Amino acid sequence: MAQLLVVDDDPVIVRLLSRYLEDCGHRVVTATDGIEAQTLVETVRFDVVIANLRMPRLDGLGLLAYARSRPQLVRVIMVSGAWTPEARQRAIALDCDRLRDKPIDLLQLVEDIDDLTP
Numbered sequence: 001m002a003q004l005l006v007v008d009d010d011p012v013i014v015r016l017l018s019r020y021l022e023d024c025g026h027r028v029v030t031a032t033d034g035i036e037a038q039t040l041v042e043t044v045r046f047d048v049v050i051a052n053l054r055m056p057r058l059d060g061l062g063l064l065a066y067a068r069s070r071p072q073l074v075r076v077i078m079v080s081g082a083w084t085p086e087a088r089q090r091a092i093a094l095d096c097d098r099l100r101d102k103p104i105d106l107l108q109l110v111e112d113i114d115d116l117t118p
Helices: 011-023 034-043 060-069 085-093 106-116
Strands: 003-007 027-031 048-052 075-080 098-101
Touching: 003 011, 003 034, 011 027, 011 106, 027 034, 034 048, 034 060, 048 060, 048 106, 060 075, 060 085, 075 106, 085 098, 098 106
Parallel strands: 003 027, 003 048, 048 075, 075 098
Antiparallel strands: none
């Protein structure tokens, strides 16, 4: 069972992912933008952060950069329905653990979480 942070500005996606991942046995905390997620990452130890690329206030790449600046390793799965070559390249340069497309393949997501957690 992993401690997960799901970050997306779409409340439907947040609700869908959190319910599904909780049904799979994981503990899930949610945030609706990168600033809220950044605050949570400062205070809670997460095994995996699942973050949307495009969000208000602080996008997924900004959140990824912040997570990588922290001393504690946090695995990050970035999702987007609008990947550009530049965004993919930046996520890879920031050592994103997984890049996934929307719509999200829930079985693949659970497999990714299992691969990234001890």
